[in-house]
Amino acid sequence: MIFSPEEGECETGRGGAGVLAIMPVMYPEMGQTLIWHSLSLTQRARARRWAMASVLLLYTALAACDPGTKPGDRIELVLWKNQAGREEDAQTTAQIDQFNAKQSRWRIVPQFLPQGGYDQSIVAASLAGRMPCILAVDSPMVASYAWAGHIRPLDGYVATGTLAAVSPSAVGHYAGRIYAAGQFDAALAIFTRRSILAQMRMRIPTLDHPWSGEEFQTLLERLKASGIYRYPLDLGTRDDKASWWTYAFSPILQSFGGDLIDRRSMTSAQGALNGEAAQRFGNWFQALFAKGLVNRQEPDENAFVRGRAALVYTGDWAAPAYRTYAGADLLVLPPPDFGHGVVIGGGSWQWAISKACSHPEGAGAFIDFMLQDRQVAAMSDATGNVPVTEGGASASRDFGPRGNSRMFFDLMRRFARPRPATPAFSVVANAYTFAMRDIMDGKDVQDAFDDAVDDIDQTIADHHAYRTGGHP
Amino acid sequence: MNARRSRRFQPLLFGAPAMVGLALFVVLPFLMALVLTFTDQQLISPEPGVFVGLRNYERLLSIRALVQAPERNDVAGTPSFARVRSLTRHEPAYLGYRPLGELRFGEHRVTLLAKDPAFLTALGNTFLFALMVVPLQCTMALGLALLVNAGVKGQTIFRAIYFSPVVMSMVIVSVVWAFLFDKDLGLLNQALGTLSFGLVKPVDWLGNPATAMPAIVIMSAWQGAGFQMLILLAGLQGISQELYDAARIDGASMWQRFWYITLPGMRQTIIFVLIVTTIAALGLFTQVDVMTGGGPRGSTATVMFEAVRHGVREENIAYGATISVVYFLLITAFILLHQILLRRSAKVIS
Numbered sequence: 001m002i003f004s005p006e007e008g009e010c011e012t013g014r015g016g017a018g019v020l021a022i023m024p025v026m027y028p029e030m031g032q033t034l035i036w037h038s039l040s041l042t043q044r045a046r047a048r049r050w051a052m053a054s055v056l057l058l059y060t061a062l063a064a065c066d067p068g069t070k071p072g073d074r075i076e077l078v079l080w081k082n083q084a085g086r087e088e089d090a091q092t093t094a095q096i097d098q099f100n101a102k103q104s105r106w107r108i109v110p111q112f113l114p115q116g117g118y119d120q121s122i123v124a125a126s127l128a129g130r131m132p133c134i135l136a137v138d139s140p141m142v143a144s145y146a147w148a149g150h151i152r153p154l155d156g157y158v159a160t161g162t163l164a165a166v167s168p169s170a171v172g173h174y175a176g177r178i179y180a181a182g183q184f185d186a187a188l189a190i191f192t193r194r195s196i197l198a199q200m201r202m203r204i205p206t207l208d209h210p211w212s213g214e215e216f217q218t219l220l221e222r223l224k225a226s227g228i229y230r231y232p233l234d235l236g237t238r239d240d241k242a243s244w245w246t247y248a249f250s251p252i253l254q255s256f257g258g259d260l261i262d263r264r265s266m267t268s269a270q271g272a273l274n275g276e277a278a279q280r281f282g283n284w285f286q287a288l289f290a291k292g293l294v295n296r297q298e299p300d301e302n303a304f305v306r307g308r309a310a311l312v313y314t315g316d317w318a319a320p321a322y323r324t325y326a327g328a329d330l331l332v333l334p335p336p337d338f339g340h341g342v343v344i345g346g347g348s349w350q351w352a353i354s355k356a357c358s359h360p361e362g363a364g365a366f367i368d369f370m371l372q373d374r375q376v377a378a379m380s381d382a383t384g385n386v387p388v389t390e391g392g393a394s395a396s397r398d399f400g401p402r403g404n405s406r407m408f409f410d411l412m413r414r415f416a417r418p419r420p421a422t423p424a425f426s427v428v429a430n431a432y433t434f435a436m437r438d439i440m441d442g443k444d445v446q447d448a449f450d451d452a453v454d455d456i457d458q459t460i461a462d463h464h465a466y467r468t469g470g471h472p
Numbered sequence: 473m474n475a476r477r478s479r480r481f482q483p484l485l486f487g488a489p490a491m492v493g494l495a496l497f498v499v500l501p502f503l504m505a506l507v508l509t510f511t512d513q514q515l516i517s518p519e520p521g522v523f524v525g526l527r528n529y530e531r532l533l534s535i536r537a538l539v540q541a542p543e544r545n546d547v548a549g550t551p552s553f554a555r556v557r558s559l560t561r562h563e564p565a566y567l568g569y570r571p572l573g574e575l576r577f578g579e580h581r582v583t584l585l586a587k588d589p590a591f592l593t594a595l596g597n598t599f600l601f602a603l604m605v606v607p608l609q610c611t612m613a614l615g616l617a618l619l620v621n622a623g624v625k626g627q628t629i630f631r632a633i634y635f636s637p638v639v640m641s642m643v644i645v646s647v648v649w650a651f652l653f654d655k656d657l658g659l660l661n662q663a664l665g666t667l668s669f670g671l672v673k674p675v676d677w678l679g680n681p682a683t684a685m686p687a688i689v690i691m692s693a694w695q696g697a698g699f700q701m702l703i704l705l706a707g708l709q710g711i712s713q714e715l716y717d718a719a720r721i722d723g724a725s726m727w728q729r730f731w732y733i734t735l736p737g738m739r740q741t742i743i744f745v746l747i748v749t750t751i752a753a754l755g756l757f758t759q760v761d762v763m764t765g766g767g768p769r770g771s772t773a774t775v776m777f778e779a780v781r782h783g784v785r786e787e788n789i790a791y792g793a794t795i796s797v798v799y800f801l802l803i804t805a806f807i808l809l810h811q812i813l814l815r816r817s818a819k820v821i822s
Contacts, residue, residue, distance in 0.1 A: 240765035295656075296768075297654075297679060299651060299654040299656070299657045299658070427787070427788075430781065434766075437767050438769050441679070441767055441768035441769045442768075443769055446557070447557050450557050454568075454570075458568075459786075
């Protein structure tokens with residue numbers, strides 16, 4: 001039941017049957033079946049309604065690939081993208097229209113899916129054999145999808161030169177091949193005010209001379225001692241999701257010299273996540289909370305703009321609000337170098353071609369188009385996302401050499417490292433997050449990291465190190 | 473003849489839609505979950521699950537004890553022990569085990585080990601939650617029902633007010649209460665501080681393992697009590713007014729009327745409310761997921777939270793299913809025991 005674009009339409013009848021066939025499989029994935037019998041009556045009603053809604057939604061999503069009009073002799077390619085806000089969706093649609101107008105062989109038919117159930121939709125579509133041709137994938141999931149056989153390598157379909165221009169952190173690798181490439185990325189930074197640093201008699205760090213760990217600690221202690229700030233630093237620990245904790249705090253672990261996993265073998269976290277460097281990192285992190293330098297849970301996300309915190313560690317997406325608040329006083333700074341260089345997380349949503357796509361060359365042409373400097377620059381200026389090519393940054397208003405967001409491009413270009421490309425990433429992220437949250441709350445650092453390593457290593461061992469997989 | 477046959481089929485006919493629904497959405501998925509527990513099925517995987525026997529159950533339920541003699545007494549005389557986690561990661565006999573808790577027997581230290589201490593802790597947390605929330609919530613509900621039934625002016629408005637938290641989304645209620653519980657800026661601590669003239673120091677409600685669960689109990693009872701109130705109210709109104717009138721003529725006090733008329737008259741209703749509340753309490757998930765994420769240090773993690781964490785977030789659906797099946801069996805045993813006890817006590821009374 002592979003969608004064949006030449007026919008120009010989906011067989012909705014079969015699509016419905018497909019959904020019905022996968023429903024029992026989908027059901028446990030929604031986490032409902034397994035907990036059904038222990039839910040209360042109201043919860044059951046709620047869950048049932050929710051499941052119904054998801055199935056209906058899936059049905060419309062899968063059935064909606066009927067493009068309607070017969071488009072002459074063009075070949076239609078269905079594209080799936082996560083809903084990511086009005087600007088980004090509008091800009092993506094505009095660029096798809098440009099691509100459709102520019103050539104006469106392919107016609108991209110975009111569909112935007114809610115980000116909440118995006119993963120499940122992909123899995124369901126794959127089981128039902130109704131995968132779209134082109135899809136956006138969150139970068140940590142690339143390895144998982146590649147291993148599961150949902151997506152195929154880009155080489156041969158996207159020009160080598162185009163891929164080479166893309167910043168390495170925005171390229172999704174697995175098993176030595178490129179499976180996805182992002183049109184934009186994000187960058188983490190420390191935000192503060194010039195006046196605060198002057199008051200604390202601290203120098204302004206630069207890309208070439210970032211703060212050392214000691215300098216950063218001195219600053220935090222001085223801020224605390226000043227009595228102005230109850231908790232000088234906001235680390236965003238209010239968000240307890242594994243995606244944030246991994247994205248935000250594994251780069252700091254790397255800067256200390258540790259890592260989430262041994263990246264040479266990719267089969268064990270032993271030594272990397274519980275070694276001497278990781279212990280130093282864990283002790284430092286624990287002390288931040290014990291000394292009252294960071295609040296374990298800020299009541300809201302506005303600690304910096306309300307003047308409760310002097311420094312905040314977050315990403316480029318917060319810059320517009322902070323500029324409004326601090327104006328020219330705002331400083332965007334590289335995170336400290338804790339001994340092994342400055343590290344920030346790399347990899348946002350990326351474009352990939354499904355294995356089921358019967359015209360990968362068309363999908364490749366589209367992705368190639370999206371990665372050209374002009375498109376990259378237009379996307380970044382429209383959304384504030386960090387461009388991934390030098391040319392794109394130069395052509396951009398905000399990220400050009402004199403643009404006011406240039407710092408984020410430089411940070412990304414110089415310091416971003418992708419999260420480990422392993423199909424076990426969801427376990428890695430969850431184990432790390434639980435360990436870090438326990439450390440924050442005072443658990444023995446070595447015990448916490450040992451637990452995480454055992455979780456990760458057991459999962460990898462259960463899967464025979466992912467040697468057998470769907471990848472070619 | 474025809475009429476009799478149709479009468480026999482009518483219940484089946486009318487029941488069929490519900491039965492088919494139940495079979496398709498409850499029984500079948502449960503059986504599938506049962507099958508999953510013997511495999512290593514993942515959510516996203518190119519390979520079908522492989523039969524692994526009882527591995528999931530073994531990883532979930534294995535328990536053993538580790539007895540350690542003190543290694544050496546230093547000058548001060550405090551005994552020191554080898555680090556448990558180092559032992560369990562390297563000694564083949566203890567491989568895969570993690571400490572759950574420890575006891576001292578004279579010089580010796582006994583550490584209880586489990587392969588999944590998080591699950592056992594979560595199980596304890598869940599029952600602790602039920603143990604705290606059921607009496608609190610039901611007493612609150614009974615109090616509210618009596619208040620609303622007392623014949624005060626505007627009781628319909630009060631009924632609506634007390635019931636309103638029930639119709640609010642639990643996620644929203646949780647987010648709002650997380651603000652109320654905030655250590656430095658939360659309303660609750662500010663009120664406590666003001667009322668005690670600063671004697672009560674700010675409590676880190678959700679950040680302290682000792683107070684996190686009680687905080688969730690208070691919030692859950694507040695949110696849910698309105699529902700039980702409605703059921704109890706119906707029970708209250710089912711008691712004949714003549715009984716109260718007769719008691720009043722006999723000179724019974726208000727307390728005696730409550731104890732000898734209201735409570736016995738509501739026996740069945742109260743039992744029903746207790747069961748419904750307990751079942752709801754054992755499914756605790758949303759509040760924990762929104763307010764604490766299972767923390768601090770696992771003190772609010774519940775069985776449902778563990779099932780979703782392993783089954784969905786870590787994509788190990790087989791293990792998540794195992795947690796659910798074990799939990800289902802535990803609850804079934806619990807309900808059966810409850811039924812037996814209830815029947816026995818009913819016999820004693822009659």
